[in-house]
Amino acid sequence: MSIGSRLYGAALALGLCLPLAAQGAETAEKKIAPTPLSAFELYRIYGDKTWVWNTGGGRFFDNGRRFVAWTNDKGKQSFAEGRWVVDDLGQLCMRATWTNAEGAARASTCFGHRKIGNTIYQRRQPDGNWYIFRHASVLEGDEFRKLVSTDTVSAKARDLKQDLLNQEVARKGG
Numbered sequence: 001m002s003i004g005s006r007l008y009g010a011a012l013a014l015g016l017c018l019p020l021a022a023q024g025a026e027t028a029e030k031k032i033a034p035t036p037l038s039a040f041e042l043y044r045i046y047g048d049k050t051w052v053w054n055t056g057g058g059r060f061f062d063n064g065r066r067f068v069a070w071t072n073d074k075g076k077q078s079f080a081e082g083r084w085v086v087d088d089l090g091q092l093c094m095r096a097t098w099t100n101a102e103g104a105a106r107a108s109t110c111f112g113h114r115k116i117g118n119t120i121y122q123r124r125q126p127d128g129n130w131y132i133f134r135h136a137s138v139l140e141g142d143e144f145r146k147l148v149s150t151d152t153v154s155a156k157a158r159d160l161k162q163d164l165l166n167q168e169v170a171r172k173g174g
Helices: 003-031 037-047 155-170
Strands: 049-051 055-061 066-073 078-086 091-100 103-116 121-122 131-134
Touching: 037 049, 037 078, 037 091, 066 091, 066 155, 078 155, 091 155
Parallel strands: none
Antiparallel strands: 049 055, 055 066, 066 078, 078 091, 091 103, 103 121, 121 131
16 A cells, blocks of 8 residues: 555545544533632632723722722713622622712622633623633633722712712701
8 A cells, every 4th residue: 555545544534533533522512501709709709909991990809898880981980889799609799878969779789600611701690691700711802801900989979979979968957
């Protein structure tokens, strides 16, 4: 048997096996079920970090699991004070009272987290769409990259709270 016919035979065998291997990989990939992140994993991601949003951000304090947020959406400023909680079902919840010039209201906002391998998916609960929160090798556009160590929120929230208190006192004639 010549080298050419052996190479042709090997190429033919490889050509027949690749679709089967690809099909097997597809089948194996479909069988991998996403698993919820643990409370510990979520704590490590969010603890003592600020989640920077387009209109402000939220700070997840380690001490007392305090949550503070500030937003400025189209000139309407709000701040929030409350707590953040995580569980072993992959859920992070921010439970806070949001206050603006019009008043205050309690709100609870939760996000689910699942992983397949080292890729983490996130969605707003209860019925948001799943999206990649953090790729296995973190990419520039990953939402995960918006979690920063610097506290860019507390001072703005404190200043807005003081401004709103001063406005309230002025309205009451004090």
